[in-house]
Amino acid sequence: MQNSDITIIGGGVMGLLTAREFLHAGASVTLLEKNKCGxxxxxxxxxxxxxxxxxRQAPAISDLVIESLKTYPTLAAQLQADTGIDPEWTQSGLLITHNSPEETILAHQWGEKHHIRIQKPEDDCFSGLNVDPQAPILLPDIAQIRNPRLLEALKHDVLAKGxxxxxxxxxxxxxxxxQKLHDIHTNHGRFPLHQVxxxxxxxxxxxFQQYLIGVVDAPDIFPAKxxxxxFDAPANTLNNIVLHGDHYLIPRRDGKILAxxxxxxxxxxxxxTVEAHEEIYNFATNLLPSLKDAPMIKHWAGxxxxxxxxxxxxxxxxxxTNLSINAGHFRNGLTMAPASAQLLADIVLNRPTVIDPQAYQFFKHLPKNAL
Ligand SMILES: Cc1cc2nc3c(=O)[nH]c(=O)nc-3n(C[C@H](O)[C@H](O)[C@H](O)COP(=O)(O)OP(=O)(O)OC[C@H]3O[C@@H](n4cnc5c(N)ncnc54)[C@H](O)[C@@H]3O)c2cc1C
Known part of the structure; x- marks a missing residue:
């Protein structure tokens, strides 16, 4: 019967990075994952x-994003040094092909406020692309992470840290x-709980719905599949991450291109679904016609x-009183994970926080008429 200071439930990027924060603070940590981590x-x-x-996002999102972006290069380098797994943090730059005049103004204002460079792209950014750009912009410093590798590295790292x-x-x-969770009972036995x-x-x-039904308020987090x-394309087929309307292409270092x-x-x-396959395949091969010659090797959902x-x-x-939540990151959880994990650990350990925690508190999410 493990008796840890902190019990974390869920082993995605949020659980693994949160565990890492607590381990760095000297706490003992148990992580319970219903399947396999990551x-x-x-x-x-x-x-x-x-x-x-x-x-276009709430300022509370930008705060976590900007703080996380500062952390990522060091995090990726540390993980590679400590685990031998390279999460491939890569500054591919982000090209946005179409912007209305209003969008362009907002983008530049946001970039100036957060010290993110926004430029007019050079012609070679469009090499291979079938697009008639309108007020395109390039964010040359924006990076990507190869998330399956990040998760693998994180898992190795936290296991090595105890x-x-x-x-x-x-x-x-x-x-x-x-008002306190005392124990959790599982198919692996009972665990006494201190902080969950x-x-x-x-x-x-x-x-909440399964195990705490009718007892307390549940967070309003819902799935968005x-x-x-x-595609398995030759390396250097595409220079930048490309955002075109609501869809995007992401070139990995080895040539694979995600759409x-x-x-x-x-x-x-x-x-x-067949419909989603058609939608994304058509988008990708219209925007980057050379993808018609590259095998499409996997289609998945999350x-x-x-x-x-x-x-x-x-x-x-x-x-x-001993339950906290670090969840609900929607489309930007990989981006916001480092700062979110740090913020959660700072709150639970009663340390000063880098970001004001107010905007992420439970009651902030309740419908206005419920307050
Ligand atoms: C198609 C797609 C594209 C995306 N692109 C990006 C992107 O480019 N950039 C970006 O920043 N974000 C992106 N995201 C969003 C990002 O992936 C998520 O916001 C983030 O991964 C959420 O992390 P998480 O740890 O909260 O959740 P998850 O990774 O889902 O982890 C939750 C874990 O909890 C476990 N669990 C669930 N129930 C239990 C239980 N009862 N007991 C124990 N364990 C349990 C699950 O098995 C799972 O391992 C994308 C997501 C999708 C689906």
Missing amino acids: HESSWAGGGILLPLYPW LHLIEHCEITHFTLEQ VLTAGAWTRSI GQMLV GSTVEYHVFHKEV LRPATEDGVPYIGFHPEI
């Missing part, structure tokens, strides 16, 4: 380290007394943990 949304994502049009990891762990029930952190992504609300394709994605709200299964405005829950649950 095989859900965090694996399925594209790994662009920026929201698609960040100036994480007690239990995969294939099914919760059966909690014991809750006087929920990082169960799109399943976070289901944990996303489907993607990957995405759909956003299917409230769909709670991961079956891929479940993003969506909230109404994309702002995640980071902080304590208002009714259960």
Whole structure:
């Protein structure tokens, strides 16, 4: 019966990075994962380290994004040095092909505020692309991460740092007394609880619905399924990440090109569809015609943990005193993960926070008429 300071439920990017923060602070940490770590949304994502049009997002998203972007190069280098797995943090630059005059103004204002360079792209940015750009912009410093490798490296790293990891762990029930979670019962036995952190992504609300039903308020996190394709193209087929309307192409270092994605709200299964295949395949091969000659090697789906405005829950649950949540990062969880994990750990350990935690608190997400 493991008796850890911190018990984390859910082993995606949020759970693994949160565990890493607590381990660095000297806490003992158990992570319970219902399947295998890093095989859900965090694996399925594209790994662009920026929201698609960040100036359209809530300022609370930009705060986490900007803080995380500062961390990523060092995090990736440390993980590579310590685990031998390269998460391929790569400054590919982000090309946005079409912008209205209003969008262009907003983009430049946002870039100036957050010290993110925004430029007029050179002609070679469009090499191979079949596009008639309108007021295109290039964000040359924007990077991507190869998320499956990031997750693999994170898992190795936290295990080496002493994480007690239990995969294939099914919760059966909690014991809750006087607004405090005392024990969690699972198919691997009972664990006494001190601090509990929920990082169960799109399943976070289901944990409340299944095990804490009628007891307390559940966070309003719901699934938004996303489907993607990957093509096996020769290296250097594409220079930059390209955002064209609502769709994008992401060139990996080895030539693979990811194309995405759909956003299917409230769909709670991961079956891929013919319609999505057609939509993404047509988009990709129209924008980059040479992809017609590249084998399309995989089509997959993942479940993003969506909230109404994309702002995640980071902080304590208002009714259960030893329960906190780090979930609901919707389309930008890979981007926001380092700063989110740090913020959650700072809150739980009562340390000063780099970012003001107010915007991520539970009550901030309640409908206005519920307040
Ligand atoms: C198609 C697609 C493209 C995306 N592209 C990007 C992008 O380019 N950039 C970006 O920043 N973000 C992107 N995202 C979003 C990003 O992937 C997510 O926001 C992020 O991965 C969420 O991480 P998470 O750890 O909260 O959730 P997850 O990775 O889903 O992890 C949750 C974990 O909790 C576990 N779990 C669930 N229930 C239980 C339980 N009862 N007990 C124990 N464990 C449980 C699950 O098995 C899972 O391992 C994309 C997502 C998709 C689907």
